[in-house]
Amino acid sequence: MIHRTLLLVPLLFCFLSSTYAADTKQPNIIYIMLDDAGYNDFGAMGSKHVQTPVFDRMAAEGMRFTDHYSGSAVCAPTRCVLMTGLHTGHCRRRDNQAKANRDKTDENGLVFLKDEDVTVAEVMQKAGYVTGGIGKWGLGNPGHEGTPDKQGFDHFLGYLDQVHAHSYYTDWLWNDGERMETGKRYSHYFFEEDTLRFIRENQSKPFFLYLPYTLPHGKYEIPAEDPAYQIYQDKQWPQEVKNYAAMITRADMTVGKILDLLKELDIDDDTIVFYTSDNGPNTPFVKHLQSNAPFSGIKRSLKEGGIRAAMTVRWPGVVPAGETSDFVWDMRDLFPTACDLAGIDAPSHLDGISVLPTLKGQSQAERPHLYWEFPVRSQQAVRMGKWKGYREGTEAPLQLFDLTSDPAEKNNVAGNHPQIVKQIETIMAQSHVPSEFWPLDSGNKKGKMRR
Structure with a gap:
């Protein structure tokens, strides 16, 4: 484990030297990650069942990646990899619950980020970015060092605990360290509204916005009055499968509103958007939707179906439109890529690499492994x-x-x-x-x- 006591001075201050020209604008960074949607649950990745017109639009207007991977095969370690830039042989959280020594864990078998862990949000914050997170955190519960506000986020709305995130009709959500009563309103509606608010309020500053939306994980539920729900009701599938497909489409609709707002605010060309999912799908959706096609393996498996993740990246004028790339990368690479985008040096201990050359359509050496x-x-x-x-x-x-x-x-x-x-x-x-x-x-x- 890398400790901040060893890294703080040489990393968090020294690596902030700019590698860009002084007049280069730092782009906004939006990272959207759905929860448990499979590689083949997106139209542009091959789905013939689930409607994702915005993902498909992003693939047409940006770059689609066929060989992009999750950080892990389940929620919490994937988030740990994404935030720390360390793969699962090095990072602190390697499964949702501890396998051994549970008496030493932070809470009920859970292991949270510590103060010495360095996150991408902390580094972006020090580079002058406003940092926001909306959705499911899963790396630290209240009263512990791993909460978003202690790990570099200026703002966070959502679920801290991953089990709490299973319910979309919860009584409350965490909002900047305080309980926010929800009245049991569908939680994703709060996330969508807060996302658009955050972008509007920070449109004049560079921002790093992490959107680990909970759809379609947990209880497969969506309001019957939601437009996405209606799309699948004539399908000859179990209701759970219909709801799952509708939840992915509902998240995709939110991404469409994000892209529309970027254009409305005239910051579209200043914003890079990543759109992916955190790990492979569950069994029912393989049977009815071929969610892991063309692979074998599902969530909790390190076979391709458990970790190969759909990904498209859009940045008008920078990321070439309509291109497909088979460059091999995964979520550990977000951290150094974000540093490259911000014009700062990445911490030297990261396991990832910057994929910015590939995102720009430039040649980049194949990584060793x-x-x-x-x-x-x-x-x-x-x-x-x-x-x-x-x-x-x-x-x-x-x-x-x-x-x-x-x-x-x-x-x-x-x-x-x-x-x-x-x-x-x-x-x-x-x-x-x-x-x-x-x-x-x-x-x-x-x-x-x-x-």
């Missing part, structure tokens, strides 16, 4: 070029897949490529820093591979 780990079944995964290495247990035989010809990871070719297997096993060993809360098992029980 990406690494993930997830305590459920002690999973480890590496993406290295066209290769994907996967195993369940640190001593279990590695499965190797050629994603170019086998995106569904059906054909294990480890026996044909022993050098690649050895290289990936070395990466896994070097990337994993043990955590007292999330130890990884060997995967071997009396000589048998974990199933």
Whole structure:
């Protein structure tokens, strides 16, 4: 774990030297992340069932990424990766709840960000950005060091606790450290209104706006009077599936209002917008909507369907319109990319890289590899070029897949490529820093591979 006691002076002050020309305007940064929407739940990514006209518009007006990944396979560690720029072999939160030593956790098996953790919001704040977060936090409950106001956010409205976020008709939400009574109104409506308010009030300043919307996660519920609800009622699906699809469309409608407001305020050309989801889908939506197509694996799996995430990025005049990129990157890369956009040096301890050259349509060297780990079944995964290495247990035989010809990871070719297997096993060993809360098992029980 990187500690702020070691990094504060050399990083939080020294790395703020500008790398841009003095007259270069810092762009606004909006990062929109849905909750549990699958790779194939967006029209531009291939969905034939879910309507996402705004995502599709952003893909037409910006860049669509086919090989972008989540930070993890579930909510909390993905958010930790996104905020800290550290992959799940290094970051503090590696699952929703601790696997071991729960008596040492911050609260009921939860592990929150600490004061020494450095977040992208803190760095953007010091770079002169107004920072806002609206939606689900999941990295610190009230009274702990991990709350948004202690991690660099000037404003936060939403759920702090991930379980609280399961209900869309809650009695209250957190608003800048205070309980805000909601009258059990559908929570996403508050998020949409607050998003538009934040943009209006900060239109004359550079802002960093993080929008981890809760749709379509949790209870699959949406008001029957909502326009998105009506779209799917004639479908021959279970009501839960209809609601799920409607919730994605409802979030997409909100993104449309964001883009319209940017244009109305004449800050469209000054704003880069990222639009993605936090991890793979759940089982019912694979069956009816093919939400993880063309991959295998769902939420809680490090197979492609659990971590490959839809992504489109739009910035008029900068991000080339209508392009599709297979550049491999994930959510650890937001932090250094945001620093690059702000014209500051990124902290040196980050696991991510700036993908700004790719976003601008410029050539960029292929990264050596990406690494993930997830305590459920002690999973480890590496993406290295066209290769994907996967195993369940640190001593279990590695499965190797050629994603170019086998995106569904059906054909294990480890026996044909022993050098690649050895290289990936070395990466896994070097990337994993043990955590007292999330130890990884060997995967071997009396000589048998974990199933």
